Amino acid sequence: MNGISGRFAHHRELLGQLVRYGISGGLASLVHLGLYWGLAELAHVAPLVSNVLGFICALIVGYVIHSHWSFRGHGRRGNLARTGGRFVAVNLVGLALNSLWVWLLVERLGGPTWWPMPLMVTATPLAVFWLNRKWVFA
Numbered sequence: 806m807n808g809i810s811g812r813f814a815h816h817r818e819l820l821g822q823l824v825r826y827g828i829s830g831g832l833a834s835l836v837h838l839g840l841y842w843g844l845a846e847l848a849h850v851a852p853l854v855s856n857v858l859g860f861i862c863a864l865i866v867g868y869v870i871h872s873h874w875s876f877r878g879h880g881r882r883g884n885l886a887r888t889g890g891r892f893v894a895v896n897l898v899g900l901a902l903n904s905l906w907v908w909l910l911v912e913r914l915g916g917p918t919w920w921p922m923p924l925m926v927t928a929t930p931l932a933v934f935w936l937n938r939k940w941v942f943a
Contacts, residue, residue: 825875826930829867832866833864833870837925841856841858842919843855852907853912856900857904871892872942888941891940899930906920906928
């Protein structure tokens with residue numbers, strides 16, 4: 806019986822982290838996508854440059870929220886250089902994925918600047934959540 810209740814508690818904790826990650830990641834994504842779209846559409850900044858600038862701002866917002874809320878009670882936080890460095894590395898993977906979507910759908914296929922946004926809020930966050938949970942905040 807203890808094994809089943811232990812697995813249930815683990816899954817409940819994982820679900821809680823995923824929900825908190827979705828909420829706080831949604832806020833960081835709003836920062837990222839708002840800056841990406843606003844700079845690309847309104848300020849006529851190149852889409853890939855807009856993506857990087859939005860990413861940098863969202864990275865700062867995301868680290869603060871994820872480290873204090875999304876993954877609270879999970880793993881160690883004693884070494885800021887370790888956790889912060891890993892967080893930046895994982896989010897560079899996210900930037901690479903988002904840049905791939907922008908390059909492929911906007912630059913290569915000539916689509917509108919909003920085309921990559923669905924992938925930026927679904928595929929990329931799932932990959933980054935898994936890396937954050939298993940490596941950054943483990």
